[in-house]
Amino acid sequence: MSKNRKISLTEEELVLALRNREKIAADALYDMYSSSLFGVISRIITDTATAEDVLQETFIKIWNSFSSYSTEKGRLFTWMVNIARNLSIDKVRSKDFKNQNKNHELENNVTFIDEQRNTVYKPELLGVKDLVEQLKPEQKIILKLVYFKGYTHVEVAEELDVPLGTVKTRLRMAIIQLRKYFN
């Protein structure tokens, strides 16, 4: 399976096709976003089978509730990743899941996943990993907790025992660092 044979559409084309509920839209949606979404899901949920189930649930929810997405309110990926993150958090916090899984230590978890899985690197993104690693440790931990653990900023403040304002500022600074590279 070579990557360049995957279906890829512009975001505009994809949104239109999804609205028309075309088969090709489902395929393109999966090919374009499954890895990014799975990156978030599998960092929140360490159990592989459960993470795969949640990825499936995520696509079903995206597909079925697509009418509630509006391009006015932002990018398609932002909307989708929030669905993926919310479904993942719901799963992790459900009673069943808590009973069958030991909670790993948060920080270790992120690096544990990255070591365990084949993280995909894109040539155009080479060096980004380094950039993220160069973030100040207090920025990096907040970004990871919020983005890859689904913590709210209030929970982060409690977890790290720092004021809410500080959490928000550090998060903003971390994202500004990312923007310097991407935008």
Add this chain to the structure above:
Amino acid sequence: MKVEDVKAYIETGILELYVLGDLSPAEKLQVEEMAEKYPSIKTELAEIERALEAYALENEVEPPTELRNRVLNSLVTTFADDGKFPGREFLENDDDDEADEETPLRDNIVSISTARENNFYKYAFAASMAALIASIAALFSLNSRLNESQQQIASLQTRNQVFANRVNLLDNEVTVFHDPAIKLIKLQGTPKSPASKMMVAWNPVKKKVMIDMRAMNLAKNDQAHQYQLWAIVDGKPVDLGVFDAKADTTDGMHEMKPVANAAAFAVTLEPRGGSVAPTMSEMVVIASI
């Protein structure tokens, strides 16, 4: 809001939380309103979104290959319209062999089940139409037969009435002739009309006079004239009523005016309605007792 205030709003970090979906519905709405008003906020939001999307892309984890079909199949069951399936084009783009085999199979199943459903309604409709037509035909047939039967009943009732009347009539006639006092008088034709003749039944006890319409042989009278029956009582003619001579008659005995003692009976042709005195020249039949 001044430019500095907008800048301060951006710097609170609320826009980052908005993109991360970490705001209450009210706060979310506020950010959306602000973005609508201030292009700088909208731009800021777009940059945050792009940065986080790239961040996710940089951290992506490819799911297992077999998951693709599982996920897509779970979406396929919710496709609104299979008419929107792209055909060849979609298959050529598909890099997964399993999907290549599975998609046409799925299309086949859909088309067969659709055809089956169509056939069912087609046959059901045809059957309904046939039943409807048969019912209408049966209804018309029954209705015409019912009308026919009703006509037959009406006709039978009429005939029954006719027979009943006839039986009554004959019964009366028989009663008349069973009385021993009855006298049957045969009136013979006069020289004026020698072929004419008729029968008069007279019961002197009951003073009853009847003429036999069937045994009558008189020339048919016209519209201006009628035959008049007379009885000769004490040498004088007494009017016993008028009658018509018809070519064919179903009438039997016709009762005339009563008379107790008559010496003779005679019939004359008189103007319609009868005369006070008989016109002797127009006498057609006569009989003495």
